[in-house]
Amino acid sequence: MSKFITLVAFLATFSLHAQEAYQFTSVIDLEATPVISQGRTGTCWSFSASSFIESEIIRLTGKPIDLSEMYTVRQTYMDKAENFVMRQGLANFSEGGLAHDVLNSIKKNGLVPNDVYNGLGDESNSHNHAEMVAVLESMVNTYADNPGKELSKKWKPAVGAVLDVYLGDSPETFTYDGKSYTPQSFLEMTQINPDDYVSITSFSHAEYYAPFILNIPDNFSNGSFYNLPLDEFIKTLDHSLENGFSVEFDCDASEPTFSAKHGLAIIPEDEQNNKTALEALYPELKVSQQYRQDEFENFSTTDDHLMHITGLKKDQKGNKYYNVKNSWGTNPDRIGNDGFINMSESYMRLKTISITVHKDAIPKDIAKKLGLN
Secondary structure (H helix, E strand, O other), rough: OOHHHHHHHHHHHHHHHHHEOOOOOEEOOOOOOOEEEEEEEOOOOHHHHHHHHHHHHHHHHHHOOOOHHHHEEEEEEEEHHHHHHOOOOHHHHOOOOOHHHHHHHHHHHOOOOOOOOOOOOOOOOOOEHHHHHHHHHHHHHHHOOOOOOOOOOOOHHHHHHHHHHHHHOOOOOEEOOOOEEEEEHHHHOOOOOOHHHEEOOOOOOOOOEEEEEEEOOOOOOOOOOOOOHHHHHHHHHHHHHHOOOEEEEEEOOOOOEEEOOOOEEEEOHHHHOOOHHHOOOEEEOOOOOHHHHHHHHHHOOOOEEEEEEEEEEEEOOOOOEEEEEOOOOOOOOOHHHHHEEEHHHHHHHEEEEEEEHHHOOHHHHHHHOOOOO
């Protein structure tokens, strides 16, 4: 028996080493700001969308600007609180959000650089919202229950005061590079127009080439998404990168084959290779529109993480991967690939919920079908 076990172990080891280790070559590498950490918060939506907007500012003006993620978070929490309370608690109030929440905040509240508003206060050098969120949840639940049977006008200032205590007062004016700005005038300087950006998804339960409200928990603001067939969805993504536009996207990062440590996200054809495929190249699953839909409808695919796509790579066999900027930092003890993820096309086709792009990044034939030109 011991000889048999030894043989099995040898064959398993041989099988791993028989596969080639990944060798990636960069094809497209768009300019982006450095990888940073969202800390112990559920604010990937703000970190990823802010990174996306930072790349857009570079594309439009040539200026690298470190934007304040927490300025957007602070403003959006007020919108979440009002939505939750006015729906009498029958809505989602959580740390999560989507890219359009950042764009909505930018349009309404402007932009602020991070060195003006970092949301940390004076007590920490990393973000941790656990206590703040617990306090806010308790507050909005109390207001939604309306124990006094007459909801006072004090609840909004009270929520705002808690946000100010934990994140800091929102700046009305500030100085940047020797010039005085308001959040709105700073937005104008960046040349960002929030109305120039659209969100796109690919699900067969809604009409193609038309917008619809994507029914996922974090879409508290009822944002609208254009719906494309899967092949045209991928075509739009690739066209954007090929023409110098980076891409913001929402995906499921809970799969065992999504590994920050290995800097890799893949969907092996054979699930038995899930672990070994993080170390060596194995054939991947061919993902159809129907399989993508099935995985979404049985909740195997969920929207739990947003990141920023900054380029394309290929492995030694010519397979395509997306260069994805994450927001989990660059600690080498647990994060590989300098904080980026090499995400295979199979993973992208199956596990992406949506993308957000500049409208000029969409192929003309597809933009016409969507009524965007």
